[in-house]
Amino acid sequence: MHLKAVAFLALAACLWLPKVQAGVDIGSTRVVYQGKEKNATLNVSNSDNDGTPYLVQSWVSHYDNRDESADEFITTPPLFRLDAKVQNVLRIIATDTQNLPTDKESLFLLNVKAIPAISDEQRNKNVLQIALKTSIKLFYRPADLKGTLVDGVKQLQWRVENGKLTVHNPSGFNVVVSELLINNTARPDTPDVIKPGSTLTTQIPLKNSDKLVLSYIDEYGSVVKVAPVTPHQ
Template sequence: MRLNLCFLLALLPLWHSAAANAAVTVGATRLIYDGASSEANLTVSNREDTSPYLVQSWVSRFGTGNDESVDSFIVTPPLFRLDANKENILRVIFTGGADVPQDRESLFLMNVKAIPAMSDDQKGKNVLQIALKTTIKLFYRPAGVKGSLKDAVAQVGWTSTAGALQFNNASKLHVVVSELTLNGLPITQAPDVLRPGEQRELPIQAKAGDDVSLSYIDDYGSIVTAPLIRIH
C-alpha cells in the first residue's frame, strides 16, 4: 500500500502539467488551406486563469513519423508568449515547392506545442514540467482542384479482385476514414486515409454482392456516412 501511494505521489507533477497544458487549445480539428488564398489561419487560445505559455508552431509531413518542419510552409508567429485568458491567430503561408503537386490535394500536419511558464515559487526547485503537443491535419488544396469532399467520396470505387476487397480513390482529395464496414462488420484493417489516386488491396475477403459502408470525416470535423455501395 505504501509503495502504491509513493507511486501515485510521484505521478502528481505529471498530472498537474498535463492538465495545465490542456488549457491551451486550437480552434479546429483540421485546417483546410485553399490554394487560391494567400494563407490559412488557426486560432490558439489559453483558457488558463493565471499561467502564461510559450507556444511553438510548425508544419511537418504526414505519415512519415518525422515531425521536422517542412520548407513548403511557414507559420507566423512561429514562437510567442500566450498569456492567461488570451488568444492569438497563427498564419500558415504556403511558400511553394516542387514536392507539393498542384493537380491534387496534399496532406501535412499542423503542430502546436505549449510550454508552461515556471511560476515564481517554482524557480530554484526541482519541478517536472511537460510540454504537450497538439497535432491536426493540414490539407493543402490547390486552386485548380475543384469539387467537394462529398463528390470525392463518390469517386472512390470498391471492387472484389481475386476474392479480396480493393479500393481506388479516383478523386483529387484525401478521404479520412472514420469507419469502414463490409456487410455491416467493421474492417479493422481499413486505412486511416485514402490518398488521391491511391489504389490498394485490403487483406479481407470480399465478393460480388457484398455491401461496403464508408463513414468519413468532412472538412468541418463531422462524421458523414456515405451511401451504401454494393460490389459488382
C-alpha cells in the same frame, strides 16, 4: 525509495496532463489551405483558469515523414507567449509550393506544441513539466483543382481482389476515414486516409455480397456517413 519516486512522478503526470490539455485550445481539427489564398489561419487560445502562460511553438511537417519539417510552408509567429484568457491567430503561409501537384491535394501536418511556464513559487521545487504537442492535418488544395470532397467520396471504387478489400480513389481529394462498416460491423484496421490517385489493398476479408458503409470527416471536422455500397469484382 526509488520506486516510490517513480510512482509519484507517474501520478503527477496523470494529474498535470489534463490541465495542460485544457490550457491551450486549438481552434480546429484540420486546416484546408486554398491554393488561391495567400495564407490559412488557425486560432490558438489559452483557457487556463490558473492564469498559466504558455510558450507556443508551431511548424509544418510532411504527413508520411512526421519528423521532417516541410519547406513548403512557414508558420507565423513560429514561437510566441500565450497568456491566460488570450487568443492568437496562427498563420500558415505557402512559400515553396510550385513543385506540389496542381491536380490533387497534398497532405501535411500542422504541429502545435504548448509548454507551460514555471511560476516563481515552483522555480526552486521539483516540478514535472509536460509539453503537449498537437498535430492536425493540413490539406493544400491547389487553385485549379475541380470538384468537391463530396464528389471525391462518391468516386471511390470499392473492389474485391483475392478475397480482400481494395479501394481506389480516382479523385484529387484526400478522404479521411472515420469508420468503415462491413455488414454493420466496424473494422478497426481501416486506413486513416485514402489519398488522391491511390489504390489501397487491405487485409480486410471481403465478398461481393458484403455491404460497406463509409463514414468520413469533412473539411469542418464533422463526420459524414455515406449511403451503403457493394464492392465490385
